[in-house]
Amino acid sequence: MDGRLVLVCTEDEDATADLVIAELNRRRVPVLRLDPGRDFPTPVMLAARIGAGGTSRTESGGGWGGRLTVGERTADLSAVRALYHRRPSPYSTNSGEQAARFAAQESRRGLGGVLGALPGCLYLSHPQAIARAEYKPAQLDAATRAGLTVPATLITNDPGQAKLFCSEQPTIYKPLHAGAYEVEGEPAGIWAAPVEAGEIDGAVNRSAHLFQAQVPKVADVRAVVVGEQVFAARITAPPGVVDWRAEYQSLAYEPVACPDEMRGALVRFLAGFGLNFGAFDFAVTADGAWWFLECNPNGQWAWLEDAAGLSLTTAIADLLENGASRYD
Structure with missing residues (x-):
């Protein structure tokens, strides 16, 4: 059996990742799971090396080598076959102190940077690509270039343009990013919803809005x-x-x-x-x-x-x- 392992980067409770890990375990594929944003700098230890001479060269003659240790398990960075970037926690700190913020950013660019530059590694998918x-503006452009049919779309903070667009056809509004949102302290979703020209007011100028012809x-x-x-x-x-x-x-x-x-x-x-x-x-x-x-x-x-x-x-x-x- 190939001894190269699969790294799975995700939060502690991720039932979707659990399914994949169970299947890889059934196939006897080595798996190492971690949540970089929460597990580093402890219990995760990183010792990555690159450059001419010493022990930094990989078997292929270049790229990052060294070790990533999670608890009692260690991964050879030059022999990671794939990295499954699922839902890792962001690199953050509970402290607002400047030193703590600096440390969190160094961890993100250090550990995150190394994990994003592993030699011969398949990324599902690479975090920078994700x-x-x-x-969404890049998605809609890419979709038209790929030959997909895209509804007429307006992104604006101009109430006049928004009102005009909504008067031209049945229209929906949807958020540009499905981030965390709460209503009275409870998690809530912002779903795509119909909007009419008469509902548009000056509040549109407070941020970018995405309006789209309703299919x-x-x-x-x-x-x-x-x-x-x-x-x-x-x-x-x-x-x-x-x-x-x-x-x-x-x-x-x-x-x-x-x-x-x-x-x-x-x-x-x-x-x-x-x-x-x-x-x-x-x-x-x-x-x-x-x-x-x-x-x-x-x-x-x-x-x-x-x-x-x-x-x-x-x-x-x-x-x-x-x-x-x-x-x-």
Whole structure:
């Protein structure tokens, strides 16, 4: 058995990562799990070396070598076959002191920088690629270039332009970033929702807003791409529901085939960002057309595996085990 291990970077409680780790364990693939933002500088210890001479050279003759120790287990940095960047905690400190903030940033750029520059490592996906792809304006541009159909979209802080756009067609508003949000101290989601011209007021000028023509959809599709494999599920929500994420308990799922031309476009989209994974959302109209809405470069998928019978855990474990990337 190949002794090179898979690093899994995620938070302590991550049921999705648990599925993949269990499958890799079943295959007897070595796995080392850590949460860099919380576990470093203790209990994680890093000793990474690069440069001519000494013991810094890897077997391939270059790149980062050395060791990463988590508790009683140690990884050879030059022999990591893959890194699964799931949902690690941010590098942060509970203290507002300047020295503590400086230390947190040094940890991020030190440990995070080394983990992002491992020789011969497959990244699912590289954290910098994920960060780039999280910007919706970049996604919409990449989607049009890849040949996907994109609804008319306006990003603005101009109330006049927003009102004009909303008067031209049925329109929805959705956030540019699905960050943490609370209502009266309770976690809440900001879902895509219809908006009319009469609702637009001066508050629009307080930040950027994304307005998009509402697609007359009859269903949605979530397409999950792992490497170059595409798994798709049709999602049917109750009538009148704009954002299916707000109605998880009332959804129906069925696996669907991804059209060949769509498959090629999705792979091209991910290649443009250097990603090995993407969770795409489409609105499907009565004529069967798929309209691109967004791509989550590190989206959730575990619930869809059971709901639609998609073999996603196997596909992800295959990719991590084989450790071969288009972006080495």
